[in-house]
Amino acid sequence: MPKVKLRYFIIRVIMIIMFGIIAFTLFDLQVIDGEKNNEYVNNKLVTNIVATAPRGEILDRYGKPLVTNKVGYSIIMQDVGNDDEQINAVLGTLLDIMYSTGCTFYDELPICEYPYEFTFTDENGDGSSADERAEWFEKNPYLGKGIEANMSADEIMNALADIYKIDGSYDVNTQRKMISIRYAAKLRGMSATVSYTIADDISVETVTQIKERQSEITGISIVNSYVREYTNPGIATHLLGRTGKINSDEYASYSDLGYGINDVIGKQGIEKWAESYLRGKDGTIGTAQDDDVEASIITEPVPGDYVITTLDIELQKVAEESLESTIKTIQQGDSDGKGTDCDAGAVVVLDVNTGDTLAMASYPTYDMSTFDEDYSTLLEDSATPLVNRAVAGLYSPGSTFKPLTAIAAIQSGNLTVNEVINDEGVYRYYDSYQPVCWIWSEYGTTHGRQNVTQAIENSCNYFFYEVGRRTGIDTLDEYAAKFGLGEYTEIELPEEASGHMASPEYKKEVENNVTSSDWYGGDTLQAAIGQSYSLFTPVQLANYAATIANGGTRYKVNLIKSIRSSVDGSVVKTTEPTVEEYIDISDDALDAIKDGMKKVVDDGSASSIFSNYEIQIGGKTGTAQVGNGSNNAIFIAYAPFDDPEIAVAVVLEHGVKGTNAGYVAKDIFDYYFELNEEASPSPSATDAAEEE
Secondary structure, three states, X not given: OOHHHHXXXXXXXXXXXXXXXXXXXXXXXXXXXXXXXXXXXXXXXEEEEEEOOOOOOEEOOOOXXXXXXXXXXXXXXXXXXXXXXXXXXXXXXXXXXXXXXXXXXXOOOOEOOOOOOEOOOOOOOOOOOHHHHHHHHHOOOOEOOOEXXXXXXXXXXXXXXXXXXXXXXOOHHHHHHHHHHHHHHHHOOOOOOOOEEEEOOOXXXXXXXXHHOHHHOOOEEEXXXXXXXXXXXXXXXHHHOOEEEOOHHHHHHHHHHOOOOOOEEEOOHHHHHOHHHHOOEOEEEEEEXXXXXXXXXXXXXXXXXXXXXXXXXXXXXXXXXXXXXXXXXXXXXXXXXXXXXOOEEEEEEEEOOOOEEEEEEEEOOOOHHHHHHHHHHHHHOOOOOOOOHHHHOOEOOHHHHHHHHHHHHHHOOOOOOOOOEXXXXXXXXXXXXXXXXXXXXXXXOOOEEEOHHHHHHHOOHHHHHHHHHHHOHHHHHHHHHHOOOOOXXXXXXXXXXXXXXXXXXXXXXXXXXXXXXXXXXXXXXXHHOOOOOOEEOHHHHHHHHHHHHOOOXXXXXXXXXXXXXXXXXXXXXXXXXXXXXXXXXXXXXXXXXXXXXXXXXXOOOOHHHHOOOOOOOEEEEEEXXXXXXXXXXXXXXXXXXXXXXXXXXXXXXXXXXXXXXHHHHHHHHHHHOOOOOOOOOOOOOOOOOOOO
C-alpha cells in the first residue's frame, strides 16, 4: 500500500475510534448513569437570584429623612425539581417554623381560613366586589383545568388541593396556607431561575431556625432584603405613598422596562410618581443548590436616587395635628347639635412665590408601617382614609369663590371698584328664581349699601348675585381657569383630580335629558357665590389664594424640590418655579379685593380667631351646603398681608361654618411665623354668624 494511502487509512481509523469513545461516553452519561448524573447536576446547579437594590430615600426640604430603608431578611422559594409531595413536605416544615416564630407570609389568596369564604374587596370603589371576583377567575391559571368560574370557595379549595396533591395529613389551615403559597408562586412564574418571595422582613429567630433545618427544606433560601422604614410613622402618609408587589396589570406596563413579576413598585404618592428615580439597579446573587444552600453576590446592586421634597416635616406635623384636633372638637357638636358628623378634611400650605408645597394633610389618615395588617379595615372604613383629600377631594368652594367673582367682574368691565350695590335681601331680577342673601334668611335684615370691599368682608350674597349675573358664566369660567380652579395643578401626585367649574357644558354632562341651552340665570347666580356645579380640590383653593396674594401670578404646584444620585450626590433633576398664568389684575381691583379679605379677619367672620393677632393676614371664610348633614367649612388665607409668604386652604367636611376652618390656619401661621400666641381657642357655637 502506498505511504499516502496508508497515512489516510490510519487517520480514518483513529477518527472512528475517537467518535466511538465519544458516543460511548454520551451513552453512559445519558442512559446508563443518566438518572444519577441528572440528580447530581440538579443538586449542584448554580442559578442567579436577583439581589434587589434598595429604593432611594425620600427627604424633606431641609434634608430630614422621611422614608429610608432597613436591612432585613426575606424567604424565597425556587423550583429545584421537587415533586408535589416533596414541595408540600418542604412547605409544611417551613410553615411550622414560621408559625412558631410569629412570621407571616404574603397571602394573596382571596379565600379566608376554614370555613372557606371569598374575601374579595371593593378595591376600585364602585360599590361592589363582583368585578374583582370576575377578574380573579378570568386570570386564574387553572380556569378550565380544574377550576370553573361558578365554583364556591370550598369547591375551589378542594380543587386546588387536588391539583397540588395536598392530602388530608395536613390540617385545614395548614392546607390553606400551602395552597396560598403555591398558588401565588404559580401566578408569579416561579422557576429554577425566577424565585418567589414568600415573606419579607422576617425575624432573626426565623432565619436561625430555617438555617438549622435547611436540609429539610430544599428550594427555600434566605436572602438579604430592604424594607421601607418611615421616620415619622403616620405623618405625610398620603404624600409619601406606599410600595407593594407588582400585580398582573402593572406588570404588563412595567415588563418592557425590565421589571420582574415579583418586583416591588410604588403604588401611590411620591413612591409611585418617582418610581423611575427611586428604583435602583438590581444585582445578582449566585446560589449553589446543594444540601446546604450558600449565597454569594455576583453583581452589586445600585441604590435608587434620593428624592428631596418641598415639605417642611415640622410644619407638616403641625398641620396634621391641628386638622385632627379641630375635627374632633367640632365632633362634640355646637349648641344646635351641628358638627357631630364632621369626620374628615384637608389642609394645604403653599409658598406664594414659588408654588412649593410646604405642608399638605388629609384626615383621616393611616400608618404606612402597619398598612398590610390594617388594609381590610382601611378599605371598609366609610370615612375613606386611603383617599388623599388634599388633591383628590372635591368640594364646593362656597363664599371663598367670591373674590374671584369680583376680579372677573372688574376686569371684564361689569363692575367698578367704587360702585355701590344696595342689598335688598331678596334678589328679584328673575321672576322664577329669587334667592336671598344669607343675612336675610338668618336675621331678616340686609347689608345695605355695599362696595366690593365691603361685600367681601360681609360675604354679601345679594351683591355677588348681581355682579355674577352681569358678568355671565362664560367669563366666570374663564377666570376660574386662569386661577387654576377646576384645572390640574400638576403636583407630583398621581392621585390628583381636576375637579370642575360650573358651566353649561358640565351641567349637560352630569344631568340627564339636559342640553347646554338648559343653563338658567339661577345657575349663574349660584356659581357666582361658589355653589352650583363647582367642585375644587383643597390644593387648587390654596393655589388660588396664593395667586391673589402675589398679585396674579399662578405657579405650578410643586412637591418635589430635586432628585440626587445616591452614588455621588449629583443632581439628577431639579424643580424650578414654573409660572402657569399671569393674570391681569389692575392695582385698584387687587387692592379692593385684598382689603376686603383683610377685613374678613379684622372685623368679619374670622375676627373671633384673629382678633389682635401679631401679624396681619388676608382671608376668606366659606360655608358650603352639601345636601345631607352639616355644611362644609372652608377657609383660605395668606400672610403676612403686606409681603405674603405662604397661603393656606382648609376644608372640613361637615365642619358647620367657615370660621371653624380658620383655627387650623391659625395654628399653621403660629408655627410658621414663630408667634408666641396662646393656644388657639376651640371652635365655638358663639363665633360670629357665618354666611352660607
